[in-house]
Amino acid sequence: MIKRTLHFSNPAYLSLSQGQLMIDLPHLKVLGEKESKKSVPIEDVGIVVLEHQQITITHGCIAALLNNNSAIITCDHTHHPTGMMLPIDGHHTQSERFRYQVDASLPLKKQLWQQTTQAKILNQAAILAGRGIDHDNMLHWAKSVRSGDPDNYEGRAAAYYWKNVFPKKVEFFRGREGDPPNNLLNYGYAILRAIVARGLVCSGLIPTLGIHHRNKYNAYCLADDIMEPYRPYVDLIVLRIIDNGENFLELGNSIKSQLLAIATVDVQFEKSRSPLMVGVQNTTTSLARCYEGKLRKITYPMMKDFAPRRGVLYKDLEEDFISLAAEEEGKYYKAGDDDDEEELPF
Numbered sequence: 290m291i292k293r294t295l296h297f298s299n300p301a302y303l304s305l306s307q308g309q310l311m312i313d314l315p316h317l318k319v320l321g322e323k324e325s326k327k328s329v330p331i332e333d334v335g336i337v338v339l340e341h342q343q344i345t346i347t348h349g350c351i352a353a354l355l356n357n358n359s360a361i362i363t364c365d366h367t368h369h370p371t372g373m374m375l376p377i378d379g380h381h382t383q384s385e386r387f388r389y390q391v392d393a394s395l396p397l398k399k400q401l402w403q404q405t406t407q408a409k410i411l412n413q414a415a416i417l418a419g420r421g422i423d424h425d426n427m428l429h430w431a432k433s434v435r436s437g438d439p440d441n442y443e444g445r446a447a448a449y450y451w452k453n454v455f456p457k458k459v460e461f462f463r464g465r466e467g468d469p470p471n472n473l474l475n476y477g478y479a480i481l482r483a484i485v486a487r488g489l490v491c492s493g494l495i496p497t498l499g500i501h502h503r504n505k506y507n508a509y510c511l512a513d514d515i516m517e518p519y520r521p522y523v524d525l526i527v528l529r530i531i532d533n534g535e536n537f538l539e540l541g542n543s544i545k546s547q548l549l550a551i552a553t554v555d556v557q558f559e560k561s562r563s564p565l566m567v568g569v570q571n572t573t574t575s576l577a578r579c580y581e582g583k584l585r586k587i588t589y590p591m592m593k594d595f596a597p598r599r600g601v602l603y604k605d606l607e608e609d610f611i612s613l614a615a616e617e618e619g620k621y622y623k624a625g626d627d628d629d630e631e632e633l634p635f
Contacts, residue, residue, distance in 0.1 A: 291564045292335025292359075294480075294552050298368075298542060300343040305350040310334060331357050335552065335566060336483055340364040360487040362479070368540060370479035373509075375486055380493030389580040390494055398500040399437035401579060401587055405500070406438045407431045408518035408589035410446040413454075415592035416521050416528070422453050437501075443517075454524065459531060470527050470537045477523035477548040478516070484552055484569050485519070486512040492573040494580075515572060518589045522554055522565060556590035565590075 295310075297303075302313040309328040317325035331353050339346065339362065351374070354361060361374040380386060414427035426449065430442040451463040455470075464471060486496045486509055499510030507513065526547055530537055535544065556568040563571065568590050575588035 291553055292566055293329065293333050294336040294338070294549050295329065295334060296338040296340065296545065296549050297344055298340045298545070300341055301345070303344065303346040303350050305331070305347060305353050308332070308353075310350060310354070331359075334359050335487065336360045336362065336480070338362045338364070338370070338480070338549070340368055342366060358487065358491050360483045362483050369476065370483075373483055373486065375490050375496070377490075379490035383493040386493035386577055386580065387495060389577075389582075390498055393500075393580050396436070397579070400585075401576070402438060402501040402514070403434050403436045404587050404589070405514060405517050406434050406443045408587075408591075409443065409520065410434070412518055412521040412590070412592040413446060413450045413524075416454060416525055417450065420454065420528075454528070456531065469539075470531060472540055473527045473530065473537055473544060473548065474523065476540055476545065477526060477551060478520065480549060480551055481516050481519055481523055482509060482512050484566055485516040485573070488566075488569040488573040489515065489576075491570060492577045494573065494577055515569075515576065515587075519556075519565065519569065521592055522556065523548070523551055526551060526554075557592070558588060558590055 299314060299316050302315070304311045304313075306328075308331055310331050312327045312329065314325050314327070334354060334357065337354060337359060351361065355374060355376040358376050358379050362370050363372040363374075365371040410427055410431040414424040414431065417424040417427065427446055430446050433440070434442045447463075451461065455461045459470070460468075461470070462468070463474075465475060489496045489511055494511065496509045496512045497507075499507075499514045502510040502513045504510065527537075530544055530547060537544065552564065552566040554565050555562055556565050558568065558571065572588055572590075575584055575586070578584040579587060
């Protein structure tokens with residue numbers, strides 16, 4: 290089952306009662322609405338976004354959400370994500386996995402970054418191809434990436450990608466503080482980062498210890514590493530918003546709703562398909578097995594068909610890493626899981 294993303298952009302009082310997240314919306318009371326109080330099973334919640342400055346949440350509610358491996362995102366007065374809370378005990382063999390991660394060799398981390406960079410460039414190339422933009426150089430760069438990417442093909446590909454991916458009418462320069470649609474990209478990436486950080490914790494890994502990113506001020510270096518091949522899924526949502534003629538100068542509720550749906554978009558792996566949130570868990574599970582020496586490659590999605598899906602239950606999937614990832618949600622492995630590799634398409 291896809292975990293739910295709950296977004297609160299109005300005043301709210303959130304509490305816990307008998308395993309339910311109780312939601313009291315006072316602004317609906319003022320309007321005379323009957324549905325001013327709602328409830329959601331805690332076990333169904335994957336991410337909570339607290340945007341409005343007049344939201345109250347009880348300690349018991351926070352503890353229950355974190356105990357359920359949910360991520361809680363808080364926003365500042367400009368309505369942009371500014372902080373995140375994650376559980377500290379997300380996996381039943383966490384101490385063992387911590388040791389494998391800390392002891393990972395430099396050659397292994399360089400090889401994992403090579404795979405990550407290749408997957409990111411290929412997904413960027415897929416977006417360019419879908420928009421009828423020349424991408425042969427991107428394919429060449431993806432094949433040319435060496436261990437650790439010492440030639441910085443990631444940077445070359447990014448420069449070409451951002452120069453060409455948006456319509457000519459949009460004078461775009463990528464930067465965190467840049468002009469719109471940077472605001473949309475930043476918001477979408479913040480949600481994606483939370484999804485990836487949550488997946489890493491559920492897989493018993495430390496989100497701070499990266500394979501490539503290592504800024505001493507960054508608490509989510511590994512999340513920033515692993516989210517790289519998933520960024521193009523956010524990019525595609527932003528591109529569709531622009532192509533549809535929506536006003537992207539401000540982050541309105543309609544645009545936020547579309548960006549928050551990133552958790553439900555379908556992602557395609559070599560042998561299976563899943564919603565992005567489950568796909569990320571698939572990826573983080575494979576990363577943990579790389580640290581353990583059971584795999585040599587991280588499982589990343591290959592961008593093909595892309596469509597948001599809502600309210601879909603993903604059951605009866607093949608016995609592959611997707612089902613393993615689903616088991617990770619409950620902190621258990623199936624007996625007799627095999628360790629077959631899933632190759633990246635190069």
